[in-house]
Amino acid sequence: MDFLRPTTWEEALAAKAALPEAVPIQGGTDVMVEINFDVRRPVALLDLSAVAGLSGWEVAADGRLRVGAAVPYARIITELGDRLPGLAQASRTVGSPQIRNRASVGGNLGAASPAGDSHPPLLASEAVIEVESAARGVRMIPAAEFYLGVKRSALEPDELIRAFWASPASGPQYFSKVGTRNAMVIAVCSFAIALHPERRTAGTGVGSAAPTPRRATEAEEFLAAELDWSGASALDPALARRFGELAAGAASPIDDVRGTAEYRRHAVAVMARRTLGWAWDDYRERAAA
C-alpha cells in the first residue's frame, strides 16, 4: 500500500489523476474502520489532512458559505451553528465527541451512505457540492444530483470533493433523527426542513429511507402553496399531517436490521410533521418580532 500525502490541492488532484484507485482519507472514520476490519485493502491512501485550505471555510463574494471538505463536525457546530443551524443539529447527532472531532462533511459525501446525517440538511438548504479534477476542472453539483445510489455518488474516479456551498439560513431549519439512543447511532431514518421566507418556499431532505438521501419535492411544493407565509396563523394540524404524508410518500424504504419499511414511512411522517411545527413556531416568532 502507498501512502500519499499532498500538501496542496493541486498536488492532491494530480495524485488522484495519476492513481484514480487511491482512496482519499480525511477524518478516517469510515476509511479506517474498513481497513481495520480488512473490508478494504486499497492500493494507496491519499491523505488529504495536510492539504492547506481544505479544513477552512469562508464567506464568498455572493454571500454564500464555502465550507472546506475537511472541516470536522465539531467545528461546523461551534463556528457555523448560527448560519447553518440544520446542518449543525445533524452534526450534533453524529457518533461521539471523538468522532465529531475528526469526521467531516466531505467524508460523509465521499461515503454517500443513505444514512449519512449531513445529507438531509444539505438537501433542505439546497447546498451545492464543489468537486474538481486535474483534467476537467471544477464541477458544481447540487446536492439533489449528487447521490446516485447506495454509497454511489456523482463523483468521478479522478475527482476530489473540495467544498460545499450553502447560503446562510434565512429562516428556521430543523433536523430530526430516529435511533436507539442519543449517541453513536446510525439513523433508522431522518428528516430535515428549511424554510426560505424570502422566496416563500421550503426545502426538505429525507435520510435513510431510500437508496439515496432525497428531497420530498411534493411535500415542498405543498408547503410553498399552502403555508400562510404572513405568519398570522398557527399551524393547521391537518396541513401538518398532510405534509407528513407527502414526506413519507417520497421515501422508498427497505426492511433491515434497524427497522422495517413500514416503521420508517411512519417515522418520516412524524418527523416531518414535528420539524414543521418547530420551524413554524420559530417563523411566527420572527415574524412577530
Place this chain on the structure above:
Amino acid sequence: MRVRMTVNGRPETVDGAWEGESLLYVLRERVGLPGSKNACEQGECGSCTVYLDGVPVCACLVAAGQAEGRDVRTVEGLAGDEGLHPLQEAFVEAGAVQCGFCTPGLLVQAHDLIERVGEPSDAEIREALAGNLCRCTGYEKILDAVRLAAARRKDEAR
C-alpha cells in the same frame, strides 16, 4: 514507512510502519505505550482516545501517516513528575476504576472536558463521555470522579 511525531512531549521516529495501520497500533506496538487500549477498532468504545494536536480523537481511526509531524498526547502523558494527575487521583478515590480497560480513554476524554469547561454540568459530562464505553462500573462512579476533579480544580483556582 517512516513516521515522525511528538508523543507526550518527546520526538519519536517510527520506522517500518505499515501504511494502513492505525496510530493506536503505532503507539502500542512500536512506541511502547500500551496505555491507550484497543477494544473495538471502529471508533465505538473510546478506549483508544488520545490527544492529536490537542484534540481528543480515537487513535484507532487515525492512519499512522496522518500523525506525521503532529503532537500526540496519551494517557501516559497526563501524570507529571509529582505523580498522578488530579483527575487520575479522583478516579482512584471515587472507585471509578474496576477492570480498568476503559480508564485510559475516559481519562483523556474527561481531561479535555475539564480543561475546556471548568465546571461542567452533569449533562455536559454525560455528553462528553458518550463515546466512552465501560462494561464494569455502570458509569455512576465515573461521573462522581469527574465531578470531584472539577470541584477540586475550582477550589484550587480560588
